[in-house]
Amino acid sequence: MEPRIIVTIALLSVLVILFFVWFVRKKKRPTGPFPEAWRNILLENVHFYRQLTPEERARFESEIQFFFQEITITGVDVALTDTDRLLVAASGVIPLFGFPGWHYRNLNEVLLYNDRFNLDFQTEGEGRNINGMVGTGSMQRMMILSRRALHKGFRHADSRNVGIHEFVHLLDKFDGDTDGLPAQLMERQYTIPWLKFVHKEMEAIRKHKSDIRPYGATNEAEFFSVVSEYFFERPAQLRRKHPELYELLEEIFRQDLLD
Numbered sequence: 001m002e003p004r005i006i007v008t009i010a011l012l013s014v015l016v017i018l019f020f021v022w023f024v025r026k027k028k029r030p031t032g033p034f035p036e037a038w039r040n041i042l043l044e045n046v047h048f049y050r051q052l053t054p055e056e057r058a059r060f061e062s063e064i065q066f067f068f069q070e071i072t073i074t075g076v077d078v079a080l081t082d083t084d085r086l087l088v089a090a091s092g093v094i095p096l097f098g099f100p101g102w103h104y105r106n107l108n109e110v111l112l113y114n115d116r117f118n119l120d121f122q123t124e125g126e127g128r129n130i131n132g133m134v135g136t137g138s139m140q141r142m143m144i145l146s147r148r149a150l151h152k153g154f155r156h157a158d159s160r161n162v163g164i165h166e167f168v169h170l171l172d173k174f175d176g177d178t179d180g181l182p183a184q185l186m187e188r189q190y191t192i193p194w195l196k197f198v199h200k201e202m203e204a205i206r207k208h209k210s211d212i213r214p215y216g217a218t219n220e221a222e223f224f225s226v227v228s229e230y231f232f233e234r235p236a237q238l239r240r241k242h243p244e245l246y247e248l249l250e251e252i253f254r255q256d257l258l259d
Contacts (some may be wrong), residue, residue, distance in 0.1 A: 091163025098254030178218025
């Protein structure tokens with residue numbers, strides 16, 4: 001066999017081994033016990049968790065631990081508590097709960113600010129009206145959340161939850177585009193009905209003929225995140241007022257929250 005071929009085979013073998021080691025390391029799930037104190041925090045603060053069966057709670061807890069293993073949560077001038085970290089993780093686990101084993105391959109770190117910030121990521125001065133943001137450019141693979149808004153989202157079931165909102169943007173981005181069409185979550189037959197419904201409902205919002213909050217009419221991506229908040233926070237109300245939308249989101253997230 002020619003030396004060139006031998007070298008090529010050797011290099012390919014090394015690459016395969018490296019990929020295998022990386023893949024196994026990234027996919028290995030935590031096996032340690034879930035702290036009882038964490039469980040109590042989830043029971044107290046996360047309605048979604050309280051509604052789960054014992055078996056589902058165990059899986060939710062495992063996904064929380066895996067989230068902590070894969071993603072760094074950093075406080076920016078904030079001393080993080082277990083509640084802070086658990087609410088961030090729960091925000092990410094909830095939208096993906098219908099996809100066991102999936103994880104956020106497009107996120108490395110979540111920055112938690114104490115309150116709102118501006119486009120320059122400043123917490124003082126003018127223009128501080130942002131509660132959450134998925135990073136781009138130099139902030140790629142990062143997310144920024146307001147701690148105050150994060151806690152409020154779980155404290156009040158009012159169809160608003162900034163954590164869920166931003167993580168849904170990340171799911172939307174799985175196919176490379178944040179466009180309100182979550183191609184990797186949605187089966188092909190639902191694509192056209194979804195797009196038709198989105199445009200129809202955005203027009204209804206603009207004409208003040210919908211109870212979906214106005215921010216959802218900004219663009220297709222914001223519509224998807226806004227109605228996802230509604231779906232996870234107020235599923236019964238969403239199904240009553242928007243049965244078609246509830247059914248579509250049920251298919252997208254593979255979760256029936258009212259079953």
